[in-house]
Amino acid sequence: MDRDPEGRHVMSLRLSRVLSDIGVTKQMVSRRRRSFLVFEGILNAVDTISNKRYCDTFVFGSQSEGTTTLDMNSDLDGLQSIKVCRVILDWADWDPEKLCFLLLKNEHTPPQHCRLQVLKYDCPMPATLDMLPALMDVEKDVDNRVLLKNTWMDGAIQLLLGRQLIKRGPSRSGHKSIDIIIAFRYSGLLFECNFLFTRPKPGHWPRSEILTKARQSDTFLVPQGHAESDQSELEWRFGTPLIERLLMFDLNILQIQVYTFIKILRITFFKPLVGDRLSTFHFKTALLFTLEAYPPEIWQERNLMRCVICCLKTLQRWFNLRHCPHYTISGVDLFVGKLRRWEFPLLLAVLSDMIDNIMDFVSQIQMEQIGERIVDRPRTVSTRYQNTLATVRICFGSDMLKIFGIYFMSTTGENNIFKTRDIIIKVREIIFESDILAVLQHAEKWLYQYLASMAASTCLQRNQPISPDIYRLYEASLDSDLTSSRLKLASMMYCSGQYEKAKLVLAYTERLLHTDVLQWCACPGRSTKFAPTERFLQKAYELPVSEVIKRHVACSVVFNSLEICCVPGFLVYEMHRTISPEDFQHRNSIIDKWMDLVVIDSKLFMFYLQYLTFRQLGEEERRLGALHKLKNYLRVEHRGCVHIETALNVVGHCYELENRYDMALAWYRISLRYFPYNNAARLHIMRLLQQA
Numbered sequence: 001m002d003r004d005p006e007g008r009h010v011m012s013l014r015l016s017r018v019l020s021d022i023g024v025t026k027q028m029v030s031r032r033r034r035s036f037l038v039f040e041g042i043l044n045a046v047d048t049i050s051n052k053r054y055c056d057t058f059v060f061g062s063q064s065e066g067t068t069t070l071d072m073n074s075d076l077d078g079l080q081s082i083k084v085c086r087v088i089l090d091w092a093d094w095d096p097e098k099l100c101f102l103l104l105k106n107e108h109t110p111p112q113h114c115r116l117q118v119l120k121y122d123c124p125m126p127a128t129l130d131m132l133p134a135l136m137d138v139e140k141d142v143d144n145r146v147l148l149k150n151t152w153m154d155g156a157i158q159l160l161l162g163r164q165l166i167k168r169g170p171s172r173s174g175h176k177s178i179d180i181i182i183a184f185r186y187s188g189l190l191f192e193c194n195f196l197f198t199r200p201k202p203g204h205w206p207r208s209e210i211l212t213k214a215r216q217s218d219t220f221l222v223p224q225g226h227a228e229s230d231q232s233e234l235e236w237r238f239g240t241p242l243i244e245r246l247l248m249f250d251l252n253i254l255q256i257q258v259y260t261f262i263k264i265l266r267i268t269f270f271k272p273l274v275g276d277r278l279s280t281f282h283f284k285t286a287l288l289f290t291l292e293a294y295p296p297e298i299w300q301e302r303n304l305m306r307c308v309i310c311c312l313k314t315l316q317r318w319f320n321l322r323h324c325p326h327y328t329i330s331g332v333d334l335f336v337g338k339l340r341r342w343e344f345p346l347l348l349a350v351l352s353d354m355i356d357n358i359m360d361f362v363s364q365i366q367m368e369q370i371g372e373r374i375v376d377r378p379r380t381v382s383t384r385y386q387n388t389l390a391t392v393r394i395c396f397g398s399d400m401l402k403i404f405g406i407y408f409m410s411t412t413g414e415n416n417i418f419k420t421r422d423i424i425i426k427v428r429e430i431i432f433e434s435d436i437l438a439v440l441q442h443a444e445k446w447l448y449q450y451l452a453s454m455a456a457s458t459c460l461q462r463n464q465p466i467s468p469d470i471y472r473l474y475e476a477s478l479d480s481d482l483t484s485s486r487l488k489l490a491s492m493m494y495c496s497g498q499y500e501k502a503k504l505v506l507a508y509t510e511r512l513l514h515t516d517v518l519q520w521c522a523c524p525g526r527s528t529k530f531a532p533t534e535r536f537l538q539k540a541y542e543l544p545v546s547e548v549i550k551r552h553v554a555c556s557v558v559f560n561s562l563e564i565c566c567v568p569g570f571l572v573y574e575m576h577r578t579i580s581p582e583d584f585q586h587r588n589s590i591i592d593k594w595m596d597l598v599v600i601d602s603k604l605f606m607f608y609l610q611y612l613t614f615r616q617l618g619e620e621e622r623r624l625g626a627l628h629k630l631k632n633y634l635r636v637e638h639r640g641c642v643h644i645e646t647a648l649n650v651v652g653h654c655y656e657l658e659n660r661y662d663m664a665l666a667w668y669r670i671s672l673r674y675f676p677y678n679n680a681a682r683l684h685i686m687r688l689l690q691q692a
Contacts, residue, residue: 011359012304014374019257021384022069022368023391026253029066033249035395036064036076041436042402042443046409049426055080056185060241062280065248067260070390071367072267076178079220079241081185087116087221089190094124101148101184102126103221110226111192111331113235115141116148116184139234149233150223153182164588170224170237174591183239184221193219193240195330205291210250217242227337240328247288247327254299258307259287265312268365269350277338278347285334286314288327305358312355319348389537396532399545403439404522404555407446411560412593417458420451442480442546449477449485453563456492460565466496482517483509483554483602490609491557492566499616506610513554519601521556521642524591554602556642558594567598568612570653573680574598574646586677595678603633604647611654627654645675649684661688 040059047055061077068074086098094100101116109115118127118138127146132138137152150170157172158165164174171179196206197215206214220239225232251259262283270278290311291299299307318324318335322344326332339347354361365371369381382390406427410420424447431440452473459466474492477485486509493502516535532540540548559567561575575596578587587595600608611626630651634641641647652667665688671681 008305009302011362011374012302012306015261015362016254016257016301016304018370018373019261021373021387022071022370022382023384023387024069024253024257024260025384025388028388028391029253029256031391031395032066032068033064035398038436038439039398039402040064042405042439045427045430045436045440046406048430049406049423050409050413054084055082055182058241060245061179062263064245067248067256067263069260069264069368070387070394072263073177078178078180080180080182081220082182083185085184087184087186091124094119096122100124103186103190104145104147105191110229110235112238112326112329113226113229114190114221114238115234116221116236118146118148141234147234150225150236151233153223157182160590162588164591170222174588181222183223184236186219186221188218189215189240190219190238192330192332193238193328195326196243196328199330201292204296206247207250210246214243214246217246238329243328244284248284251291252299254301254304254307255287255291258299258304258311259284261304261308262287262311264365264367264370265308265354265361268367269354269361270347273346273350274339274343279338282315282324282334282338283311285324285327286311286318289325290314309355309358312351316348316351316355319344319351389534389541392537392541393532396537396540396545396548399439400520400549400553401522403442403545403549404446406440406443407450408522408558408594410447410450411558411597414560414562416562417451417454420447420454423447424451438544438546442549445477445480445485448473449480449488450563452477453488453492453559453566456496457563457565460492460496466492479550481549481553481555482512482551483606484557486512487557487602487605487609488559488566490613491568491605494568494609494613494616495566499613502609502613503617506606506613509606510610513603516552518553519556519603519637519642520553521599521601523556523594523599523642526642556599556601557605559598560596568609570650571598571600571646573683574600574649576683577678577680579682580677583678592678599643600646600650601642603637604630604641604650607633608650608654615657627651627658630654645671645679645681648674649679649681652681652684656688661691664688 036059040057043057043059047057058079058081059076060079062068062072062074063076084098086093086095086100087103088094088100089103091102099121100119102119104115104117105113118132118136119125120127120131129138129140129146132146135155137149137155138146139149141147154172161172161174166173166176168179170181170183172182173180197211217240220241221236222239224237225235226237229235263280266278266280266283290307293314294307294310298310322335322341324334326334359374362374363371365374373381406423410423415423424444427440427444427447431437431444452470455470455473456466459470474485474489478489479485486505490502490505490509493499493505516533516539518532518536536548536552539552559571564572564575575598577595578584607626607629611623611630614620614623614626634644634647634651648667648671652664652671655661655663655667665685668681668684668688672679672685
């Protein structure tokens with residue numbers, strides 16, 4: 001290819017087009033970044049609102065960088081820095097309001113690592129073993145200093161997550177697609193972390209503005225020891241993810257395409273050889289050094305292939321040296337503990353062949369059908385439009401989780417009226433100083449919904465009339481989404497005997513529905529089931545998120561025990577679905593808190609309320625029509641039904657009210673086949689059998 005610059009330019013333009021087709025465009029990169037950075041902001045806002053600012057949460061990695069594709073299935077990389085702890089370099093920095101650790105480092109400490117000495121709570125002196133909790137994971141060194149082990153959180157995390165705990169390096173999480181690192185934050189740059197600013201560089205990149213911001217970044221101490229240390233559990237690794245984020249966000253779209261493509265090369269050709277031990281971080285480091293070393297003029301679309309080869313040559317040089325430097329930290333070899341010496345010749349041979357015959361390798365790539373796309377093989381491939389909508393789907397799911405999150409936290413936590421009012425006040429305070437203004441304003445509407453339902457339930461429990469203030473709260477929440485607030489209002493009206501008013505609200509809500517409404521639920525394990533139509537995704541691409549939610553999203557309706565008087569009596573059983581030891585074994589204490597709630601799909605709840613309301617009004621034809629809509633909903637939309645077991649239980653109850661107990665039992669048994677554990681159907685079957 002070096003002897004054919006015109007051919008190289010043509011193939012570069014073609015590859016750039018292919019990368020754009022699979023979603024690596026300026027618009028989609030920006031959308032991913034915006035979505036996941038707002039996700040980071042809302043996580044921290046939730047902690048502030050709930051008075052749990054024990055840590056700051058960051059979302060790093062390819063999702064927040066926008067350097068991923070659909071087929072990569074990239075993890076969500078999170079880092080939580082603990083705020084109640086402080087790392088200090090000098091005794092004079094001891095802070096009486098925090099648990100302090102003195103950073104220890106000498107000529108024998110491995111590069112990029114340190115140890116942390118535990119200090120007393122009440123004075124700037126070393127702690128001793130007898131004054132620390134027995135469960136605190138510490139160890140004394142040869143100098144009799146009490147050191148914090150990097151496994152210090154493992155016991156608590158194990159208790160929290162149980163069998164769901166997944167360990168990957170320093171990451172601890174309860175889900176295979178999420179990596180969470182719990183770290184300490186040091187205000188400033190530590191020791192060798194100044195490497196980026198002190199080593200000689202050509203000067204054109206990183207830009208001076210970025211370097212100025214980078215100098216103000218903090219260092220994180222990650223719980224991971226050196227791979228070749230005999231006391232690795234006592235060591236903590238320095239990390240500079242904030243600097244790396246600044247650098248990645250400074251890349252243009254061509255540079256993002258180059259990086260995304262070399263990651264695809266890694267997955268396709270190197271991962272089968274050495275797994276993830278030759279990691280994405282090695283390739284990111286190669287890109288950063290290449291950007292620094294090569295002139296800015298080469299980074300043009302017609303030179304994309306050349307830029308890819310330049311990055312590969314940087315990696316090739318490191319393979320020859322058996323050494324991979326860290327971009328921001330001195331004295332580090334990123335190959336240590338990753339690659340074995342006998343693997344370098346194999347990797348070097350593959351890499352050298354790739355550099356000499358890059359197009360042969362590109363044509364073999366199956367991921368995202370790149371090989372087929374690049375040679376224009378006559379086979380069906382997903383279009384740029386389809387891939388754009390698929391990316392929008394991922395981002396919209398993230399957007400929904402963060403907007404719904406504050407409300408869901410309040411509901412699962414059973415915050416009472418007074419706590420919820422305090423949360424609303426805090427949300428308003430945050431709004432004025434936040435860069436996630438629109439998200440928080442929309443989240444506030446959900447809190448009005450919850451507050452209205454709780455207040456109405458209290459009135460009904462005390463046999464008091466529903467006050468105008470409560471109706472105003474319902475009104476303020478009506479456009480939290482298309483249906484759920486209206487259905488909670490209708491449910492309150494039904495439970496308070498206002499059947500005619502309930503009928504009108506339900507009729508109006510049904511008229512709002514259209515073929516492209518998205519049914520959505522926040523419950524872990526169920527939220528991935530939503531199936532948006534193409535027209536819905538078009539709207540999600542074109543309109544602001546809040547507008548899409550108001551007009552096109554039907555969220556599941558959620559009640560907790562504080563709203564119990566506004567819930568049809570039968571659904572209260574859903575709050576008591578966990579009854580047997582087997583149920584508890586199939587339930588996670590953290591992510592399955594929603595099982596103590598009533599959570600029901602919006603459309604289903606609307607048809608169910610219509611059935612109950614028409615029954616009370618004696619409108620037999622409409623009652624049977626509502627029952628028909630319930631059954632038809634299950635037949636036609638069962639794949640999009642998030643809480644299928646609740647749906648089947650509701651139909652069973654309708655047959656109970658029709659005195660068709662055989663049919664009711666049949667529906668409850670079908671429900672149990674879907675979810676044998678943590679299913680209220682078991683209670684209904686026992687109840688019916690006792691009545692027989």
